[in-house]
Amino acid sequence: MHEPRLDAELLHVFERVPSDASGALVREQSDGTVAGALLVEHGRVCWAMSRRYPRRLTDILVDEESSLSTAQLDELFALCRREHKPLGETLIARGMVSLPILHRALLRHTCEALACLVCDEAAPWSWVAHSGYGYHPMLTFSPAEVLAGVRAIIDPTLAARALARLTEVVHAGVHGFAIERGSGARLPLAQIGCDSIELTTLTDLAAQADEVMAVAAAAELDAAITELDGLACAAWLEGDLLFVLLCEDELAFNRLVAQVAAMTTNT
């Protein structure tokens, strides 16, 4: 089930981050203490923290990687702190965790902390510019990844179904995302390859696809392939989900027509 207020708040959070900027979006409590923050480097999210979010990254890493123990990670964390070494890179360098697992754990921590921070009854956000934290780009996340990650926390079953379907249909040169159908939700439940797409473009495309398919479905039309300013965009419905594929090369429109026609042949 989607939560429109949380969707809107999350979008407002990212609207407050200047384009391609580095810094922290900080939320303070009424007594001036920090309720939490979202760290951003060159427009990509590095980390989120919230006073209401109790889990540590090490807890999630132990969940994700059964060969790791809390004691091992605490020891390494203390060492990294003492010697000013980055924890993620050190975990990888020592072969304690694979990059995909670390990436997944960091994203989960960031999304869960951000969801708590957004729901916090704290003061408004303020942006504090910074010259950069030096996070490895592989260990940072696009706004689209983070938004999909937060939506996946709210509705994990639907998000998993959306991602599984996208994995089947997104091929080279194509980007795709899925939203919950007709609910007013504009945040992707799942996405593949949408990292480089501006968040405003993504939410606008989601709104347009939702609107077109609402009209089309009423006339028993199953899918729509549109061309908008050189961008080919295919949308179709499957149960509660609205899928959107995007492609921008010269033959994109016809390629998407052929792909979606093949997918909907038996409907």
Next chain:
Amino acid sequence: MTALGELAGAVRDCIVVAWVDARTGEVVEQHVARSGPEVEPALDAAIEVMRSRARPQRMVLLSARHVHIVQRLASERRRVLVVICDRTPNIGFAVALVRAFVDAEAA
């Protein structure tokens, strides 16, 4: 034969070809290649979808039985060509024919 009639003859299993005003929803000119009860609702659906947004230059809508190919005239964006045909395997060819027709009209 009119230009719309020629296009209807070129698109395989064509049902109707029409110029419509996307702003008012009015059918300006049409050629019905195969009359039947589906013509009017199919045209209405295509017009309605195109009216819902001003931006798409072109659109293909798929139902289980039909294909709606809709394209704006670049020089007069409210004027939209709607082609509705049966759903056959070679949709791409029909899409290319419609594009070429609209491009020629704009030239």
